[in-house]
Structures are given as structure tokens and as C-alpha cells.
Amino acid sequence: MNPGETPVLEMRGVRKTFPGVVALDGVDLTLHAGDVHMLLGENGAGKSTLMKILSGAYRKDEGEIRIDGRPVAIESPRDALAHGIRIIYQELNLIPHLSVAENIFLGDLPAGRLGLLDWRALYERASRLMADLGLDATAMDPRTPVRRLGMAQRQMVEIARALRSADARILVMDEPTSSLTSREVTQLFSLIERLTARGVSVVYITHRLDEVFRIGKRVTVLRDGRQITTRSLDEVDVPELVRLMANRELSDHFPKVRATRGREVLRVEHVSRGSTLSDVSLSLHAGEVLGIAGLVGAGRTELARVIAGADRCENGHLVVEGREVRLRGPADAISRGIGLLPEDRRAEGLVPGLTVARNVALPHGRRLSRFGVLPGKCEVALAGPIADELRVKATPTQSVRLLSGGNQQKVVLGKWLAGDVRIFIFDEPTRGIDVGAKVEIYNLMNRLTARGAGIIMISSELPELLGMSDRILVMHRGRIQAELDAASATEERVVSAALGLR
């Protein structure tokens, strides 16, 4: 890389806000021809937002984008395409029943006489492109329907589609290896090397530090929408990147207040469900925060849903405040004082078209109404004080649709604070919300445990788990792999248990 040459892509001072959240605050990104630039950061750091601005899916509020040194306006995905920018999203967009060749050239299929599809030309073009990209045509026949391919091969098809025209020069890949085996990862990386040798520049978003050093040349670390650093990868090592990514200032200062541990409020005994949960037992006491760690797919959310009555368990049972219960649905769980803060609050926690007050009052319709009729303003009267306590930055009669992630999360919390809930299940309670709202949620957890509530907190953020829990259970493949005391647990111990190691 020659520092004197004009960069292929320069993004300068990019800023983007959503209602209530600064998603990106003055971020720069410079990409040279043949570069592999790693974009690193925790969930919600702003990586995806930055790439969505590059791809024209979002419009930036401020900042400048230059291509080959010339300022360009990217207002729509079409503009991005015209500038040679191609994005490969984590969820692949292939049509399973069409062939490899059809998927690659979809939208630009060669027509023969009478406008019919010219199959021979199609397969020739596909074979030529695949050979050009160094894809093994014997391993992947362009005639094969995509549904018969493995994940890595599908990824190759996506890449081939992105690069089918010669003007594609900037390739953005969003966590491309998340569903690949290690052999497939090697295949993908050798393809990336061949691409960069041809002058294609790659922006590579990932969580995996080993990949950063395997194929990256430069790295940019984002945190909470700010650019923490951009460096050449020969200048940094793994521990330093970890330190840069993690928000140590915050993790050292979790506002944890220990409450007195009371009697047992919930016991889960030998619960199993399909292949996702096998023989899970746990116990939760009043005044306690029980953290649950584990990798995605370890069964944490499934466990939360069983306890909240959203899914049934096949074996085992729950004991709530000393009584064995059988939950036939969420209503049963709620009536026993169990409230779930779901992982995906937009899909499972909120009704977007309803107001703050009506969302908060939704579980309490029966209690608020007389013969089914809701007295005027009863919802606002219920939700108003709770919204104030949670410092929701919205009026009770405002629709929740446009609230920021943090405020939306507070509204979901408000649903349970408005009722007689004593057992809270928080599934990724701070995912995608800004730091200020995070601290408020931690403070709320302290207040709840001080009042004698028990909290189960599922989280993928280790500092948060270690900082806010009293005990930590680590799940691995549907089982409880380890139980750790939060005071003495370390990130390494949690991670090794989550990986199934002892």
C-alpha cells in the first residue's frame, strides 16, 4: 500500500442520529485499492450503520464520502451500485430453487432469440466468471440449484454476483463467516486474497479477532458510534484490540448494589425442550441477580421463554414461591408474577402503533377495566408515574414507534413495573441501547432487587454479566455447564465454560 496514492474510498466525519441516539459521531474510514479493512466493535457500536450509509440504505446527517478523491452523493442503493460498491449481508439473498448461474446473473440474464433465456450463454458467462474469481467449477456446477449448496458455497455465489460486472471495486462483507466451518472459512479467505490481488478493496465486519489478523491489513475500532482508532494491524495485538473494543471505563464502574438475599422465589427443575434445553435446573432468590451466559444458540432464550410461559417444556417443572406450577401460556406466568423482557423488543415486546401508555397497560387490561370498559385516562394514570420513574423521554400519549432503543426498552420494562411482578427475566436487556440508558437500566435492577424481586439476566456482554450479577450460570448446548460466583468469576472462565471447556 502506497500512502501517496489516492484512496479508493474516503469517508470523513460521518455522523448519523436516530431519534434519541447518536449512532455515528464523526467517523472516518479510508480504503486503498487492494486493502482489507477490518471494522471491529461490539453490538451497537455503529458498524452496520456506517456500512448502511455507504450502501445508500441510510442517509448520513453530516460528513463526506469521496471515491477516487472526488466527492460523491450516495442517496440510494442505486447510487452506491453505480459507484462500484457492493454489500454482502449476513443473511444471504439467494433464491434457493434457481441455479447458481441464474442467481449470479439475476437481473442481467442473457436473452437469446425471441427474448427467451439463452441458457448456453448464461452457463458460459457463469463458468468464465467463476474461473476468473478462482472458484472451482468442478466443486460447484453453475447448473446446480442453490438449495443443494453448503453455506460457504452460497457465500461464494453471493460474492460472484456482487462482482459479476467489472466496475465492482469495493466489497463490504458483514460477518461472512458466522455460519461457516473452519475449512469453509479458509476457502473464503483465499478467495478474498485473490480478489484483493485484482485490486478489489474489502471492508470486513467481524467479531472474531483471529480473523482480523489472518486477512486484515488495517483495522478500525468503533465503540458507541465513535471511532476509537484506525491502525495498521502490524502495530496492534489481540489484548490491545480487546481493550479498545470493550468499554472499560463503564465496565469498571457498574453501579451494582448488593441486596439482601431472601427466600427462594423460583426453582426450575429438570426442564427439557426438544434439542434446545436438556435437564436444566436452577434456583433464583429474592434480591438476587442471576446472570446467564452462553453462546448464541446455547438455549438461553429458550429457557427464558419456558419460564415466561411463552413456550411449553416437555419435561420438568417450575416451582414459583414454593408452589409447583404448570404454565399454559404467558398469562399464567404473568399472574404468578413472572415478567419477560424479550430479546427482540421490537418483535416481541412492543406494539409499535400504540402509545406508550397503552403498551404499558397492555398486560393489565383486565385489572384496569370494569366489564371490559376502560375508564377514561386509566392507562395514562397507570403509565405516567412509571414512565417518569424510568425517565422515558416521551409523553404517555406518544406512539412508541419512533422512540429510541433505550426508551423502547424502558416501555417494555414499564409493562412489568405496572403490575405485581416479582420475578424478572431480562433477555439481553441493554442490547443496542446507548450508554446512558444502560446505566439507568442497571440502576433500575438495583432498585428491583432492593424491593425483593429476583432477576434472571441473560447477556452476551461479559462485563455486564460480571458487573451486575450475583451468580452466573453458563449454558452450553442446552445444558447448564457451570455455576460461578460473580465476585470471583473472570471473563476467561465464563468463556471457556461457554465453549464447553471446563
Added chain:
Amino acid sequence: MSGARQFGTLIGLAVLCAILWILTPYFLTVSNLLNIAEQTSINAIVAVGMTFVILSGGIDLSVGSIVALSGVVLGAALQSGQPLPVALVLAAAVGLACGLGNGALVSWGGLPPFIVTLGTMSIARGAALLFTEGRPVSGFDPGFRMLATGRVAFIPAPVIATILVYAIAHFVLTRTTFGRYVYAIGGNEEATRLSGVAIRFHKTMIYGVSGLMSAIAAIILTARLNSAQPIAGMMYELDAIAATVIGGTSLMGGEGSLGGTLVGALIMGVLRNGLNLLGVSSFLQQIVIGAVIVVAVLLDTILKRRNRT
């Protein structure tokens, strides 16, 4: 937001009326306006049930056939000399039962509303034809016609019935837990379920409301025609859906209001009436009405898109 949307529909209605008034002065006479209100009443009432269903994220294609089935049951009961209240309750029960059947299949059977109500559309129509052997039922006690021809202080009985239905339905939709759940289910069914709301029960009731509204429309229709026809109510589902979406209710569910639906039904009624007054052929009328539906929803979509970015 939804208030502004309703205001827009209202302006559309006003503009339409102004144009028709200029083109044909007879349009703005009391007798013609009452005539429009009376003619609109049947579609307006069917559209109440449709609004409940669409707000909850569903669709009901069976309303027209349920109108026919309820109507012929009413007619047969009256013809066989049953007292009027008994006949009315029978008709209502038939409509309600059809609706509850739809709802049960959608919620407990887990079938798409489109398919379930498409099936019921054919089944109820077939039942009405089978029951009457395809012939109209007539020859009722003259007192029954009062339901259509009667007036209270110049206002025709069907219009009064419509006002009552809208008042009650609006109260249910805005002031009861049931109404709240209609919006919540349409807005986000899973979040509503996780809030402890009995989804299946309420969904079944929503389709029940639609069936009941069809039965009420059937009563008015039968009284107006003084005969019950097994082929009555053809295409009513389309008029009701049109009134609902012109009125601003989202086909995705969760957003809309009955006020909008009433204005939507009035736009349809005014348009039909005006085109008749202008002597436009019924073939051309269909084209105009279809175009108005598309343009109204197009305007709505453009405005919403602009508000979003």
C-alpha cells in the same frame, strides 16, 4: 397522525361533493342526501366488521355470502309466521355463528384468514342457495318493511341503525379492552400474546363481530327489497374492503379508525349516486370507482412514505 389522515379523507369527500354540486344542483338536496345515506348504510355497516378484522391484521371475504345466508334465514322465518323479534335473533345468530366459525378456524386452526373466509364465502353462498332452492323468499308482514321505510324525524330507519352501530362500535374500539386488543393483535401479535392477552379467544370474537355486522346489513337489505335473495350481497366484501382502506385503515393491521371507514363508505356512496345523477353508464361507473380506490390508497401511500423519511 391518524387524525390528520382522517381529515384528508374528509377533505376528499368534501371536494367530491363540491364537484357534484357544481355539475348537478340536484345533488345537494335534502332528499338526495338522505337517499345517499340510506344507500350507503348497508356497505357502511358491513365495513364496520371489516374494519375490526383488518385492524387485527386479517381479512374477511365471506361478508357478502353471510349477508345472503342471514337474509334468507330471516326471510324464511318471517314467511313461516315467526314473530319479528324471533326472526331477527335467528338472522343475527346465523351471521354471528358464521363469523365465529371463521375466527375459530383462523385462530385455533392456524389457517390464513384469506383461505378460511374464501371457503366460507362459497359455503355460505351455497347454503343460502340450497336452503331457498335458488329462489327469492318474499311475502312478509307489512310491518317488517318499516325497518327500511320507517322514519324518525325525517331520518330513515337504516340511517339511524347505521349511526347506532357506529356509535357502539366506536365505543368498543376505543374504550374497551377488546378494542385495545384488536389494535394490539394487528400491530404485533406476538408482543400481545407475551403480554398475557388471550389471542385465540379475541381473534375469534373479532370475526364474530364481522359476521354479526353482516347479519345486521342483511336485515336492512331484506327490508329494503321486501324480499330475501340467495344471490344478495355479491361483491359486498370488495365494497367493504374499499371503504375501510379508503378510510385509512392499514391492510397490515394495527392502524386505522371507524371514523375513517364511515367517510370511506360515504365516498363510495356519493360517487355512485353522483355518477347515476350524471347519467354515467354503469359500466363506466365501475371503472371510475375502481380508479378512485386505487388513487385514494396511492395518495395515502405517498403521504406516508414522505412522512417516514
